[in-house]
Every structure is written in C-alpha cells, then in structure tokens.
Amino acid sequence: MQRIWISDIKEYVDKDIEIWGWLYNKRSKGKIHFLQLRDGTGRLQGIAVNGECDESSFNTLTEIKMEASLRVSGKVTADERSPGGYELQVKKISLIQNPASDYPIGKKEHGIDFLLENRHLWLRSTRPGAILRLRSQAIMSLRSFFHNRGYVLIDTPILTGSIGESSSSLFSVPYFDLGEAYLAQTGQLYLEAACMAFGKVYNFGPTFRAEKSKTRRHLTEFWMLEAEVAYLDSEGNMQLQEDMICHLVEDILANSTAELKALDRDIEALKKVKPPFPRLEYGEAIEKLHELGSDIKWGSDLGGQDETILTKQYEKPLFILNYPKKVKAFYMKENPYNPETVLCSDLLAPEGYGEIIGGSQREDSRERLIARIHEQELPEEAYRWYLELREFGSVPHSGYGLGLERVVTWLSGIQHIREASPFPRTITRIYP
Ligand code: 4AD
C-alpha cells in the first residue's frame, strides 16, 4: 500500500492509500467511527464502518485514545461536505501506540500557563500549527528577498567579546582564561565588518537579551534578521526596509492563506501594507502622542504603550526617525542637522503592534565613535577591531535588525509574542 502525505491527498481520489499519523479526534455513532486523522501536513476525516472496515481494526478504534499513533489504509473519496473536501473510507488500522492515559490537551479551553507548560504537546494543535507554519514561510520569504538581491549571508557569532547594544541586558558566560563572553544581542558589529568586504550582507540568527521586561513584546531569546550595506544612508536604509516588508507581506498573503484563515486574521488590514510608508520625525511623534493623551517628554524613548496608541492611528507600518542620541545605542551616526539626535529609524507595525525593526546609519568617524564609547562607559579595548573599520576605507553605511517573532505576531494577528516562538524563552520560563 502506498503511504502518502495528507497534503497531497487530492492526487489520490478513488485510490487505495495509507496514512501514517495520529488520531486527532474521534466521534462514534453506532456502527460508524468518524476519525480526525493528522500526519503533520494536514487533517483528514476517516470513516470506519463496521463490516466495510476489517473487524479487528473496528474494535481497535473503539478503544483508541486521542493522539494514538497509527497507520490507516483505505480508499480516498472526494466529498464536498467534508471539511477538507476529501475523506478516507477506512479499511484497516495498524496501531503503533495507544497512550495509557488521556491526552492532557482536550477540547475544553485551557489557560495560557497550562498550554505553555505543555508546549511540547500543544504544538500539535491548530493554532500553534498555523503560527509556526506562517513563521517558516516568513523566514523563507525574508531569506529569498536578500538572496535574490545578491546579498551575502554572513553568520555572525553567538559568543562575543564586545557588547552589541547595551550593557544592561547581557547574558554572560565564563569563557576559559579569557574572562567573560556575552551571548550576542545583535550581529550588527560583525556585519559592519562584513559589509566592507562584501558590499551588502545579511544574517539571520538567534539573539539574546536579559531584559527584565515581562511584556507581550519581549522574549529573552529571539531571532533577528539583520542587513548591512556599504555606501547606504539612512534614507536608503528606510527604502530597503519598505521594499522588504512589502515583499514579505505579499508573500505571506500569497502562500499562507490557510494559516491566516485558521488564525482568523483580518486579511484586508494586511493588504493595505503598500508603499510608501508614512514617516514621522521623533519630535513630530512626541507632539502627536501629546494630542493622543500621552505625557511623554521630549528626550524619552517611546514605551510600548506609546507605540500602541500611535500605531492604532495608522493602517501601514510607520517610520519614526532621528531619535534623541541619549536613548539610542553608541554606534548611531550623529544627525548633522541636529546633533542632539541620531540618523536612525524604528519601523512600527500598524494596528497597535509597535516596533518591529530598529535601524540606523552608523557612525563612520573614528573620533566621534570613540567619544560615544566613552560616554556610554563601554570598554574601548573590546572595540579595537570595530574602530579599525573606521581607519581602513571608512564609508557611510547603514543597516537594521528585524525581530522575527514581533513580525510573526503582527502578521498572525495574535496578542502575545510567546506564541510566535516554537519554545519561547521569557524571564519566567525555560521549560519545556
Ligand atoms: O532595536 P534593536 O535593539 O536593534 C538592534 O539590535 C540593532 N543592532 C539592529 C541592527 O541595526 N542591525 O533590535 C532590533 C529588533 C527590534 O526592532 C525588535 O523587533 C526585536 O529586534 N527585539 C526583540 N524581540 C523580542 N524580544 C526582545 N526582547 C527584543 N528586543 C528587540
């Protein structure tokens, strides 16, 4: 008997095949068992009728528990009334394992803490399935965007000796006789070296922040896609982000239809993500926030709440540019028109989602960079190599980092970032 994947079912109408999978659910009515079978690629209704299906198989089905593993053979039929449009007329069952106890995740509503505690099993359910498939699609789409534009993928190190973003949120690990190493908060500094070698580069990997933030936007481990381009200014940097986000949203709309539907995502909202994206200078954003009732002061960073009320006003992603120098990282280039600010941009997702990308033009003057390193009390010696990039053919350059889980949260239309990661890490969770 030919074993097939449920995702290919439509090619096997009227044929005898076998599915290798699990029992997702079962309903029995007299001499008929209605099975919901899943094999990871989809779900299929199986119908086992006593007399048509062999007798020992029918009896097995009477005792079988949810999430039992089994091989089911039978004939595929097309039926418009069936949820997926196809059914399996079951002839034979080979039981691989019948669980000894009831599956912990049932039909009743479970609290989020219970589900997270059972994340290793929860992955099998509809909603995590849809979110993580969408995530997989988003990763492929982002990678192909850069690959097709001739960017070189540079895998930057996870163990680093220099602080990438801020000393307040570092994970450190003992590193042999060399003191402490840090888990990467960003690959940016290494990408800056690589962009001077390859012109345009990107990376995509895990990053770590020991932030004590317990919000719906923060994880302690998350994936970041970063791009870095030589001879690119802050304006060009925003253009690149706009192109990338439009490509991503188009790709998701075209390829993740079933997932968006399963998540009940408002597709019309995503269809509005078209260029050009609106832009606000930091000062204008502060004024707008005051109109919206916030009491934020010029000079403060935007908090999560500010981002929410601001982006509820917009249907497209919103750039906020040129923040005050004192709330941003040491490597951002001073704004020649207003030295209190830096040439940077944050991209905020609409519908209240908030920051998904942080980017900037980089400081290309060795002297100003050293001054910034001292201002922020960072150890100059650790940046010796980084400063040398400003000695040997320094050029204007820019780049940005996109938080994958933040983007997946937005695209999926879900409330909390923890569902956008297969096994989320937060300050209160390292299990499973
Ligand atoms: O704005 P951030 O801190 O920028 C950087 O790390 C730059 N070095 C990137 C660069 O220019 N190459 O982080 C970038 C993005 C944020 O916009 C956000 O989407 C995400 O990373 N991010 C987080 N996502 C989940 N949990 C956290 N704790 C995050 N911190 C940042």
Ligand code: MG
């Ligand atoms: Mg940021």
